[in-house]
Amino acid sequence: MKEILAQANGHNGPIAFGIKVDNDKMTNIEVKQHSETPAIFKQVFGKLKESILEEQSFEVDVVSGATVMSKAILESGKQAVNQAGVSLPTPKPKAKKVYKGHVDVAVIGGGEAGLVAACRALSLGKRVALVEKNGYLGGATILNGSNVTATGSKVAQKIFGDNNDSPDLLASDVARECLDTNTVEMTQLMAQNIGDAIDFISNFADLHYQKAQTQTPEHSVQRQVELPSSSSYELITKVADAFVKKGGKIFLDSRVEEMLYDEDKKPIGFIAQGHNKKVIVYADAIVLASGGYGANEKMRGQENQGINYYGPMTSTGDAFDFLKELDLKTQNLDWYKVYPHGVQTEPGRAKLTTYASKKATDMGAIYVNKLGQRIVNESDVYAKLRNAVLEQPEKIAYLVLDEKMWQEFYQLLVLHDFNEEEIAKYFALADKQPPLFVKGTLSEVATKAGINPQALVATVTRYNEFAKAGQDSEFGRSKEMLHVYEGDVFYLVEQRDRFATTLGGFSARTDLRLQTKDGHKIANLYGAGEVVAGANGHDSMPSMMNTWGISSGYIAGTNAAKLS
Incomplete structure (x- = not known):
């Protein structure tokens, strides 16, 4: 048994790792040092490691959404084992896999809102599939903390006791801080449901929220909670693990390229593409939780010129393209949350x-x-x-x-x-x-x-x-x-x-069904998370984007399950 050291040039600095080899067979790969965003790196490196050890080769697919990092790791690893004189087998060409099936509820997007929606529909006895274009989960949420409001929940009652908080007070704080630019009914929807949503996802995924270390003055009472690690990585991994263990299906590296419609232009499914695979999903109800568009410079307005972007480069607003045929109503696409x-x-x-x-x-x-x-x-x-x-x-x-x-x-x-x-x-x-x-x-x-x-x-x-x-x-x-x-x-x-956060997006009604520009509701297409505008207006308070993600995911998952 010997260990071969390799070093790749990551986005934020060197990535050092060791490759353990026994009789020309790689048995393990361990990270020694890195400077990458931890929540993304853990998922990307883990996926690469699994593929490398399974194939006994560094000639494996890169992880979508982390192409530069993936290539650097694979190339440096390959070079290191070659220089060490290790003889690895030549990988066999892979045939393109095609997955095709029908579910009750399909979710597009594996961030916070999409995962909560998928879990909620699954908990109501539905067959659920989730597709995510990246090779890892989390979306924009993965770069944020787990800080969220818990107004009206049993979780909040246990942490804060009777502190005079209420959904109406939360909605009032939101309106005050955004200078009444919010869509009132969407704000009320968020405030009235976040308590049930927090209690649901806490029970479903065994999450243990505690009082957040930061209670910001925008909130008129203490209501902010977070997970013990403070990290959204804990939220994403625990929720995803619970979803899969309870029967849900996740397709990573699956970018939606085409929507499927019946003769009345009702969405009945979609086609997603990835490395050596094609995913065709038919569904009775679809939840769109594909995230924002902050990384899409063509969609940026004058308001955020000269301000640095810190969100994921994969927040490109894909849904505005693959749903173009429906001519959906949007609002405030030039609004961004500047911190x-x-x-x-x-x-x-x-x-x-x-x-x-x-x-x-x-x-x-x-x-x-x-x-x-x-x-x-x-x-x-x-x-x-x-x-x-x-x-x-x-x-x-x-x-x-x-x-x-x-x-x-x-x-x-x-x-x-x-x-x-x-x-x-x-x-x-x-x-x-x-x-x-x-x-x-x-x-x-x-x-x-x-x-x-x-x-x-x-x-x-x-x-x-x-x-x-x-x-x-x-x-x-x-x-x-x-x-x-x-x-x-x-x-x-x-x-x-x-x-990082975009505050504009598609317009929805209080059941979170998306609507066309002429006001017609799409019968089975729901929105959740950053892709839906209005709840926080022009300026969301701290913790409120996570609040919207979890509450809207819960509502969309509930309604999609009822429809199917």
Whole structure:
């Protein structure tokens, strides 16, 4: 038995792995190091590993939605075993597989909304199949946390007790925060059903929600919950595993290319294509949960120009093409959810720092601009922080941290989508490429960031005086959020606004059936998740996209099952 080491160039850095070989047979492949998005990498590497060991070859299909990463791993592995003199068998050509069948309910899209819809229909005794164009599950959800509201649920009652929350209060908060741009009946639908939806999926997939570590001020009461890992990967994997174990069928690497209709233009199924396979599904009811269109630059409006995208590059709005024949009604396709708390990792691309940034401001950190001036009450709602950053030159602000703040900030970066090597690289290359992460005295970090040192020193000095006095005379930050900076070592982290979520989409009625432009309901076509517009208006509060995904999936799955 020997181990051959290989290293691929991943999207975020090197991917090191070991290939264990015994008598020219590969017995295992183990990851040593990587900097990729964990929730995607775990699924992609796992699928590649399974194929490689089964075929005893690195000449296997790439994983859809992660082509670059897949090719890098396969090519580096092949090169490593060849250089080690290992003789592997030549893989046999594969015939294209064709899957064809009829189910009661078919779901298009394997993100949060699609999985919940599929589970709900399955729980009601229906035969259910789900197709996902990527070779892994999760959609846009896989890049987010598991933070969601639990209003009206037994889960919330157990966690928060009687805290005076209600569906009406949740709906009121949504309307207030989006400035009444929401579709009222869709918001009510979401608020009235999220409690039942959370209880359902918790029981179905054995999920154990707990109080979320972040309770954001947009919500008028504490109602946000999350899974123990805080990760949506836990949600996706547990829900998918439960669905399959209870009889559901999942087709990965299956992109819907064509809808099938009867003579009255009623959808009766679809054809999906993948690597060496074709999937033909006929269904009594179809749930569309194919996600948003943030990665489709042709569909982007003027509103989000110059703002970094941090969502999956596979969010391309495919449904707007394969359902074109139905001439479906849409609304607000130029609306996007723009968040603060991002760092630019490459031109036009960002990673979120929400958990870390929120923790830092809870500890008293401030935001400054290129002039070294504070720009906002750092503890206010996200929308005000976002807008303050958008008003700055180049739409950039800087988070100022002392050593104590940095340690907490750093730990949460590593916990959520960053790794130690990646962060070290940011510091090493801060003067050459974004994002900007710098350390030193206050004057030194200002100089490295191109900020006037005297102005930044004056700003921090003034803020410290506010903190000592317990009163922020500049922005009115609450006393409990005012903390004096300590020590002589400071960190400056660039912060940019970013978006992943699209808020426009298809129009639906309260049964979530999609409708044509002339108002005709499609009898058996339901929408769920990001592909359906209206519930959160022009500006969703924190946790509300997950709330919409889970509640709409639950409703669509229920109604599709009733129809079939």
